[in-house]
Amino acid sequence: MRKLLSTCLVGFSLILAASQAFAAAPIKIGALFAVTGPASFLGEPERNTAVMVVDEINRAGGIHGQKIELITYDTGGDATKAVQLANKLIKNDHVVAIIGPSTTGDTMAVIPVVEKAQIPMISCAAGIKITDPVKKWVFKTAQNDSLAVARIFEELRKERKTKVAILTVSDSFGASGREQLKAQARRYGIDIVVDDTYGPKDTDMTAQLTKIRGSHAQAVICWGTNPGPAVVARNAKQLGLTIPVYMSHGVSSKKFIELAGDAAEGIRLPTGKVLVADLLPKSDKQKASLQAFIRDYKKHYRTEGDHFGGHAWDAMMLLKEAISRGATTPAAIRGQIEATRGFAGIGGVFTYSAKDHAGLNKDAFVLVEVRKKGWTLVK
């Protein structure tokens, strides 16, 4: 009896081993996101989205029958950890491509690692430095800050406002925004009359706004991510600031309206189209992608997918496209990503080339205004 049992067992395990050997090995993709730490508002939706997309792909049978295995690590927004984990993905997990990191700082730290290892990486961070100058193995999906700045300045020029005050947060997001605001001001004939900053953990910005109120500024542009801009909105209301307030795409989520409350009314900001997907005309190329993303995210996580998760959606989808066009090695995947033309994703319509690894133009942004706790398009 016992002999029979053991024979059965051996036979069974042999079959198991054989069936495993026959199934194609999964394609390994690495992901680095700042799931904890100060940038978790980026990393968490990004990780969720990446996991969701991979789930959907595998459920549909993978790409050409090959499943995808996603290996995600949390950088905590710490550049040192990001470097270590990138090394781990490449050397231990042998991934063929990496998506992320979430922040510009983490991305800049990881770039030398992927360049040397020749592994394609699609960053989800916005800093213009990432793809300017172009690095052979590095792409990005988040819209450049410069595009958001251009969108705001165009509107100001239309309204013939020439004097603005800027109030930026002193972290990498704010610093990059500040740089772009200052760099592009002259081209739009705009004069920056007050240039102030605030700390990411500050709880009161009335001092800066009082200074702005005392200046000749015709508009305020605040560049930061939650909760700072919500405090700015509330403080502006407290001080009775009458000039229009512009924010960055860093606060383009319902959370901002929730935090700022009544003070959010009338505030304008440039954002990717995901916030206003329903308001877009049917002819919009991105509409299908946007609606798919929003629907899937709601199904998986029971909350609304946001702008930031969209960066990871685009990155995963670009990889999927590249792989389904037959690329399996890192070099081939890189080549196929660079050959992407007119891919309508969440952040915009991507067209990469050897000279452009950011892939978007300023149509990626629309200008919205907060009205009655919701978003309306500014035409």
Next chain:
Amino acid sequence: MAKKKKVALKSDKIKFLVFCLVVLLAPLPFAKGYLSNVLIFVGVNSMLALGLNLLLGYAGQISLGQAAFFGLGAYGSGVLTTQFTMNPWLAMVLVAVSVALFAFLIGFPVLKLKGHYLAMATLGVGIIANIAFNETVDLTGGPSGLSGIPNLSIGGFTFDNDLKNYYLVWGFALVAILLSLNLVNSRVGRGLRAIHDSEVAARVMGVNARIMKVQVFTFSALISALAGSLYAHVVTFISPTSFSFAVSVELLTMVVIGGLGSVYGSILGALLLTLLPELLRAFQDFDIIVYGLLLISMTIYLPGGLVRGIPELFRRLVPARRGNA
């Protein structure tokens, strides 16, 4: 007595040589893997933990601003080599000397303080340094960081892969360890321990407590600055988040877990905490909780750190068993 001391010194030498051998061979099994990369950071952290331990474990002076010296070293090297295209080695020496001088100067007023006041003052220094890294955008690149820092090289030999960098960093770390061992076993070391136990008694015995504390503070800043320079040249990118208050706390944890007042304890602490994220990956998001629990329970139950705690535990268990029999 003298003979005993000689024997002790000899065993110290053997210990150090064995340790050197371990360091030399450690990365070979994973030369191609990712672990050799982690071991570089273990080296950097060892230097930092060592610097802090000299101050904390031997002189009993707490510092919550150790990341400031680390950051000054890294930014000093980073800025001088990228913005002013200075020779990296020259920059490293220049930076180390200036940071040491800076520490020497602020050491006098800072180390006059005690306990919580000292903690607060060093914390203040750390925060001011971090703000300076963030705000001097033209020089440091501000919050977005500074990239394009060159790798170190000697003649035509460039330290451009993990294994080379491992030996570079650990070469420095071993020298730092050797110097620290000598310092600890010297007259200064004994004076420091006296200060730790009772500063008043030490002063009565003729120990110039003030000068001695400042000397150790300076030496500890020097090691940290060197670690910073090495970090900058190995990673080739630096940003202010790598030198924040959280990093100072992490260093403190390394020293406490490894063993206060033990040179090898610092290295053990650095090794464990650098590998901890790897070990805690099984806990996923719970790692921050495990981290906090470790810090509390270690301080309560193993105040001597692992270096002393493990033999102690062993000793306690063995006689207990004998008693039962």
Next chain:
Amino acid sequence: MELLQFVISGLATGSIYALIGLSFAIIFNSTGIINFAQGEFVMLGGVLTICAITLLKLPLLAAILAAVAGTTLVGIIFERFAIRPLKNATPLSLIIITIGASILIRGVVMLLFGKDTQALPAFSGTTPIEVGSATLLPQHLWIFGVTILVIIGSRLFFHHTITGKAMRACSFNRRAASLVGISVWRMVLLSFVISSALGSLAGVIIAPLTMTAYDVGVMLGLKGFCAAIMGGMGSGLGTVLGGLILGILESLGAGLLSSGYKDAIAFFILLLILFVRPQGLFKKGETERV
């Protein structure tokens, strides 16, 4: 013109620091412990109130009471399981333990309640009140009011009740206190109770203004600590003045000098005070604290 607004804003922020500083000073004065987890009590106050409102559907007042009670419970557990088992408590080990506790509390809150920032509705509306050419919010009046109440309350408690006097006795000399029959551990526990309750109360009343999340405690705790040190770690007017001065310095620093360096200015002044007058701005004598 603008100066008045800077001062008013500074006073408003400063009274927040003062309140947190007071809760620091209470533990320090009866135990000699600087509790680095104090900021987490402040955070717990705000986060738990919001939870009580959204999850338990409690009305505001009940939610506040629940949050303060909840935080106090955390304070008791903290004292019982992290402070009391410590055999020879040196300042160093206490600093490390309280830092460990702050990491732990932050981690638990992050896992239980998420990482999102939350806003608490203002207690009595958000219509600005005009003071000359400057404005402030009704919530600021709440903060001023609570701060004043706390000062009066702690003065009465520490100087006019037996328990309060016993707590002070413990801070002067533990052994002597226990020799005259004071139960030292009970006093330590009591100081944790008071301080965590006070910290959470501060967290609750500032949450409508500053909003709250699992990680707001660190910076608020540090600033409160600064305030307490400026005031010489007393549990009275000194700390309050310390907090107000810190707030005004920050606001003036941001408004007149440089907004990026305002925290650096505040900490620089703190260092100067520590170097020149380690006993605090308003205290005489007693230079060295061994």
